[in-house]
Amino acid sequence: MLSEPVIILGEPPQAGLARPAGRSGHVSTAPAMSVEIATPERFFTIEREWRDLTGRALAGNAFMEPSLVAAAAHADGVRVHVLLAWASLRPGEPIRLAGAWAFACRHPSSDIPVQVLKTPVHGHAGLGIPVLDAGLAAAVLAQMLDAVAEEPDLPKLIEINGFDGEGPVASLLMDELARRGSRHVELERRCRPQLVKGVAEAAPLSASRERALRQKRRRLARSGQLSCTVHCTQDEVHAALDEFLALEVAGWKGKAIERGHAIRRELALEAFFGPALDGLAAHGLVRITALRSDGRPVAMQVTIRSGATAFTWKSTYDEARRDCGPGLLLLQDVTAALLADPAIGAVDSCNHRDDGYMAEFWSGRKPVLDMVLDVRRGRTLGFSLLSSSEFARQWLKAEARRVHKALRVATGRVSSAIRSLKRGEAGSGQTQVAPPGAAQSRDQTSGRLPR
Template sequence: MVAFHICELSLAQMEAARFEWTRLAAQALEPNAFSAPGFLLAAARHFPSVERPRFIALRGDDGRLFGLFPLASAGLSGSDGFIRLWRGELSALATPLIDPARPAETIAAFLDWVEEGSAAAGVLFPRLCASGAFRAALGEAARGRRDLAHLETHARAALAPGGPADEKFVQAGGRKRFNEIGRARRRLGEMGVVALDVAVAPMDIKAAAEAFLALEASGWKAGRGALLSEASLATFLRSATRVLAEDGLCRIAALRLDGKPIAMAILFDSGDRSYCWKIAFDERYRAQAPGVQLLYELTRLQLARPEIELTDSCAIANHPMIDRLWPDRLEICDAAVSLRAAAFDAACRAELARRRARDFAKRAALLLLRRKAS
C-alpha cells in the first residue's frame, strides 16, 4: 500500500518538475498529449487567468510522482456542486496522468483528498476515453464507496491500423465519395505542383506554426475564432508546439500548391496515440477540398507509423468532414464521481440542466448568425 503525499503545486514548481512530469506522461496508464508539460505549461502561462489549470500532484513516500490532476481555476470551491478537472477549450482530452503501478489507489487517494478539502457533492472528470484505462481505474476506485455517473457521452472519428488509406476512406464515406475526392485531387494537380511536407524539428515547427496561424486567420475564422485574433491564444499555440516539438511530440503537416500552403494540420503524439489537433485550409481552393486532400495524405502517413495504435481526430461528434473520411470511432465521456451521496444526484441534475441551457443558447446564437448572413 502506497502512502501518498498530495498538494497543489505552483507554476514555478511544475516547471521545475518538468523532467519527472515528462517521464510520467511517457509512462502513464493512459496517454494524453493535452496533459503533457508542453501543452499544460503553455496553458498555465498564456491562457486568461480564469481559464488556467491548477496542479494537484500525488507523490509516494520516496518522492516519486504518481499522479497529476489538473483542476479548473476555481480549485476546491465547488460552488456549483462539483470540483472540476481542468478542460481547456483547446484541449480535446482531459485524462489525468497517473502511474500504471497503482492506478485505482492513486485515484482513490485524490478523491479522498478532495473530499477532505471541499464541501462539493462530487468530482467531474470531463473528456475521458469511455473505454480507456483511466476510466476503468476510476470505476475501480469508486466501486463500493462512491457513485459514478456519465453526464455526457459522444463518439468522434478516429483512425486505427488495418488496411490502406483508400479502404478507410471507402469504408467511412462510400465509393462515390471516394471517387469525388479523387477527381478533386486531379483538378488540384492540374493547377500546379502539389506536395506534402511534415515539420518535425523544433526550428521547422516554429516556422510552420506561424504559417498555420496565418492560414487559419485568412479564412472564415478571421476575427471569429482564429487563434491569431487573440494574442494570448496565438502565443499559447507557439509555445505549446515549440515545447512539444522539443520533446519529439509535435508534427505540422502542410499540403502545398506550387510551394504555398493551402492546407495545414497540427498533430501531437503521446505514447501509442496521435492527435490531429488543428486543421486549416485556404478557402480559395474550397472546390478542390484541400483539407480533405491533406487528410488523405495524413491517413497514409499515420497508417504507416507502426508505433501509433490510434489517431484521434479531436473533432466534434458527427463532424461533417472527418466522419466521412475515418471509419473508426472513439467514445468520449464526462464522468462524475460522488463525494457526498446525499447531494450527488441533485448536483448531476443541475449540471445536466446547465448543459441543456448552454446548448440551447448556442443553437439560438448560431441560428441568429445564419439569419444575419442571409
C-alpha cells in the same frame, strides 16, 4: 490559496516514502504512495519523471503535458493545480512518478457562481483523463481524490470534459466513486472518430469517392506544384504555426461574427498555442503537416503526441480552393502517415462529435462524455446545484441544436422554392418567335388561305 507545492497523504518525495505498518506490526507490502499538489512551474521541472510515466501509462493524454498545462495557466491567468502521485513499489527502491492530473480553478460551464476544479485546463484541450501508472492506476486514482477531499483550499466539485467514456480510466473512476459513495452525474455522451492500429484504421471509400478525390488532387495540381511538408523542430513549428494562424484567420473563423473563433482573433488563445506547441516541439511531440501549392499552404494539420497516442488537434484550409478539397486531400496524407508511424498506436481526432470528414475517413469511434462529481461522500447542496445547472445547460444546448437544424432545413426548402419560382418566371416571360413561313404552313395545313 495554494501557491507552493503541498504534500499530503505521505512523506515528501525528497525524503522517501515510509511504508505503513500493518495491524500485526509487520511492514505492509502495499506500495507506499503520496500525492503532491503542485504548481504548473513545479510540474514543468520534473520532465524526466513525467516522460518515464508516459511510457508506463494506462492511457496517454497529450493535454496533460507539462508545457501545455503551463501555457494554459499563463495565458488565462487562472489558478492551476497539478496532482502528482509518487510511489515506491518495494522497500529500498527509489520513488517514481505514478500519476498526474491537472485542474484549473474556474466557474463551471453553466457559469453559476461557484468554483470547481476543471479538467482539461484549457477550453481548446480535448481530453480530461489523468495519466496513471498502469500497474498502480486504481490506488493512484483513489489517493488523488482523497487529496482533493482533504485539502481545505481546493474546491470539492470536479468538472471533467472530454472524458474517455469507455477507456480503462473510466471504469476505474466509476468503481472508485461507487466505493467512496461520491455523487457524480454523466452529462453529454457522444462519439468521435479515432484510429486504432490493427483494430480500426482508415475507412474504406467507394470507387466513386476515390475517383472524385483523385480528380480534386489533379485539379489542385493544375494551379501549382503540389507538395506535402512536415514540420517538427522548434524553429520549423514556430514558422509553420505562423502560416497556420494566417491561413485560419483568412477563413470563416476569422470573420467578425459570433461563430468566428480563429486563434489569431484572441490574444489569450495565441498566447496559449504558441508556448504550448513550442514546449511540445522541444520534445519532438508535435508535427505540423502542410499541403502546399507552389510552396504556399492550402491546408494544414497540427498533430500532438504523448506516449503512443497522437491527437489531431487543429486543422485549417484555404477556402478559396474549396472546390479542390485541400482539407480532404491533406487528411488522406496525414492518415496514411499516422498509420505508418511505428511510434503511434492510436489517434484521437479531438472532434467534438461524430461528424465531418474524419467520420467518413476513419473507421474507429471513441465514446466520450462530460461529467461532474463531488469528491466528498454523500449528497451535498453544492453538488445538487451544480448538477442541476449543468443538466439545464445541456438541455438548452440540445434544444438550440435541434432548432438550428430545423431552421437550416426550412431555409433550404424556402431557398429551393424561390429558385424554382424564379426559373418558372424566367421561362414564362420569354417571347416565342415563330420561324419564317410557320404561319403560312399552319394555314395551308388547316386548308385556309393566309390573309
